[in-house]
Amino acid sequence: MPIAKIHSRALLGIDAPAVTVEAHVAPGLPAFTLVGLPETAVRESRDRVRAAILSSGFEFPPRRLTVNLAPADLPKESARFDLAIALAILAATGQLPATATDRLAQVECLGELSLDGGIRPIRGTLSAARAARDARRELLLPAEGRSEAELIPDVAGRALHHLAEAVGYLAGERDPERLQHRPTNPSDPAIDGDLADVRGQPRAKRALAIAAAGGHNLLLIGPPGAGKSMLAQRLAGILPPLTENESLAVAEVAAVTPGGFDPQRFGRRPFRAPHHSASAVALIGGGSQPGPGEISLAHHGTLFLDELPEFDRRVLEALREPMEVGSVMISRAARQATFPADFQLVAAMNPSPQGTEIHSRAAQRYRAKVSGPLLDRIDIHLEVPRVPATDLDRPSEPGEDSATVRERVMRARQRMIERQGVVNARLDARGLAEQVPLETTERDMLNRAIEKLQLSGRARERILKLARSIADYDGRNGIDGTVLAEAIGYRNLDRLFASG
Structure with missing residues (x-):
C-alpha cells in the first residue's frame, strides 16, 4: 500500500x-x-x-x-x-x-x-x-x-x-482566503504613562534616561509613595521603538504561553511586574513541559521587581546568569528548551527599617536579603526621596515628556551602536578597555572610591560602563571627573552598607 x-x-x-x-x-x-x-x-x-x-x-x-x-x-x-x-x-x-x-x-x-x-x-x-x-x-x-x-x-x-x-x-476545488502580511501600526511607546506625569524627582528621571540609553539595570530605593513604580512603568516609553525582528521575538514568546499573544500589542515593549511571592518556575521558566517565565515574557522590555528583598533569595539568585547572557536554558530529564531573556531589570525596595543606620542589626538583615553578586549586576542604585507635600500642592509645571527624552536616548544609542555595535551595558572586557580609557586623575579617583566602598571588580566594570553611557547621553566624547563622579554616585547601596 x-x-x-x-x-x-x-x-x-x-x-x-x-x-x-x-x-x-x-x-x-x-x-x-x-x-x-x-x-x-x-x-x-x-x-x-x-x-x-x-x-x-x-x-x-x-x-x-x-x-x-x-x-x-x-x-x-x-x-x-x-x-x-x-x-x-x-x-x-x-x-x-x-x-x-x-x-x-x-x-x-x-x-x-x-x-x-x-x-x-x-x-x-x-x-x-x-x-x-x-x-x-x-x-x-x-x-x-x-x-x-x-x-x-x-x-x-x-x-x-x-x-x-x-x-x-x-484538490483544486476550493479557494480559501490567503494569508496576507498585516503589520500593525505601532502604538505610542508611552501609552502606559508619560514621564511628564511624575512630579519632581529630577535626579531619578535623569538616571532613568541614562539607564534607557545604555541598557542598564536599575535599583530604586525609597519610602512608599515616592514614585518608584511610576518611574519603572515609564521606562518603556523612553526606550527606542522595537524593530520588526524584535517585535516578532517578543510576540513568539507570548504566543507559546497559555494566555497567548494579543496582536494589538505587537510592537510594544513588554512590562512585567510579578508579585514577590512568585516561584522560581514562574520567574525563570520551567515545568514538566518547559515554558517561558517572567524574564522571557519581559524580553526586549522591562522586568519590574517591587519589594525586591521580599522575593525568595533562591529565586533572585537564579536571575544572575540570565542577566549576564540574555537567555535562559531550562533543562529537564526528557528535554531542554532555551528562551530569550534580554530584559532590563528595574527593582525597588524601601529604606532599611532603621533608615541609614548601617550598623543596626535590622538594617543588616534587610540588606542581607539581596546578595552582593546580584547587586553587583545592577548598575544604578538610586535613592528616591519622598516628594514634599508642598510640591504636590503646587500647580504642575510642565516637564520633559517621554517623547523628548526618547529622542535623546535614541541619539545616545545610535552613538553606541555606530562605535561598538552594542549598548554600553553589553560591552565585554576588551570593549570596555577600548571605549572607556581613563586619564591618571580619573583612574586614581575611581580606585579611591573602590577602596572606600569596598566594591568588587564587577562593580568597577559597571561604573565604567555607566560613565560611558552618561557621556553618550550628554553628547560627550571623553570620560572626565564630573562624569565619573556621577557614575560613582549611582552606587548608593554600596555606600550605605559599605561598613556592614
Whole structure:
C-alpha cells in the first residue's frame, strides 16, 4: 500500500521543528496505531481524527492503519497534528485525487480537529509560520490563528475553517482566503504613562534616561509613595521603538504561553511586574513541559521587581546568569528548551527599617536579603526621596515628556551602536578597555572610591560602563571627573552598607 506524507510543526520552547506525518494502510484487523513519541494529547487524536473524517463525509478505513510522526526522538505534544494526520490518512486511502496528493509535499498543516471536522487554533502559530516561510512551504492553518501568522512578512498560506475545506483546496476545488502580511501600526511607546506625569524627582528621571540609553539595570530605593513604580512603568516609553525582528521575538514568546499573544500589542515593549511571592518556575521558566517565565515574557522590555528583598533569595539568585547572557536554558530529564531573556531589570525596595543606620542589626538583615553578586549586576542604585507635600500642592509645571527624552536616548544609542555595535551595558572586557580609557586623575579617583566602598571588580566594570553611557547621553566624547563622579554616585547601596 502507498505511504502518504505531509509536513507539520512541533513546538519545543519557542522553536517549531519540522515533523513529517506518514500514514500507511495495510490489510488486517481494524487498528489505528500512532507512533513517534506522542504524548497524551497526541495519542487522543486517534478518536478526534476518526470522528472528524466521518463527520466530513469521508470514509475511515476499516483496516490496519499506522501513523508515524518523524523524527521519532522528538517529543510531540498537543493536538496540533490533527489536521496533518487526517489529510495523510485520506491520501493513503485514495480519498484525495492524485493532484492533491502531489501537493502535500509543498504544504505544512497545523490545527486541532473538532468532532464535526472544524479546525481549532493551536499555540505557537507565530513560530510555525516563521519556520514554514523559511522552509518555503505553504501553511494551512486554522482561520482563528491567522492574525498571528500574518505578522510574519512574506508568509504564504491559507486560513481554513473545516477539514472538508482543506481537502477541497488540495484538490483544486476550493479557494480559501490567503494569508496576507498585516503589520500593525505601532502604538505610542508611552501609552502606559508619560514621564511628564511624575512630579519632581529630577535626579531619578535623569538616571532613568541614562539607564534607557545604555541598557542598564536599575535599583530604586525609597519610602512608599515616592514614585518608584511610576518611574519603572515609564521606562518603556523612553526606550527606542522595537524593530520588526524584535517585535516578532517578543510576540513568539507570548504566543507559546497559555494566555497567548494579543496582536494589538505587537510592537510594544513588554512590562512585567510579578508579585514577590512568585516561584522560581514562574520567574525563570520551567515545568514538566518547559515554558517561558517572567524574564522571557519581559524580553526586549522591562522586568519590574517591587519589594525586591521580599522575593525568595533562591529565586533572585537564579536571575544572575540570565542577566549576564540574555537567555535562559531550562533543562529537564526528557528535554531542554532555551528562551530569550534580554530584559532590563528595574527593582525597588524601601529604606532599611532603621533608615541609614548601617550598623543596626535590622538594617543588616534587610540588606542581607539581596546578595552582593546580584547587586553587583545592577548598575544604578538610586535613592528616591519622598516628594514634599508642598510640591504636590503646587500647580504642575510642565516637564520633559517621554517623547523628548526618547529622542535623546535614541541619539545616545545610535552613538553606541555606530562605535561598538552594542549598548554600553553589553560591552565585554576588551570593549570596555577600548571605549572607556581613563586619564591618571580619573583612574586614581575611581580606585579611591573602590577602596572606600569596598566594591568588587564587577562593580568597577559597571561604573565604567555607566560613565560611558552618561557621556553618550550628554553628547560627550571623553570620560572626565564630573562624569565619573556621577557614575560613582549611582552606587548608593554600596555606600550605605559599605561598613556592614
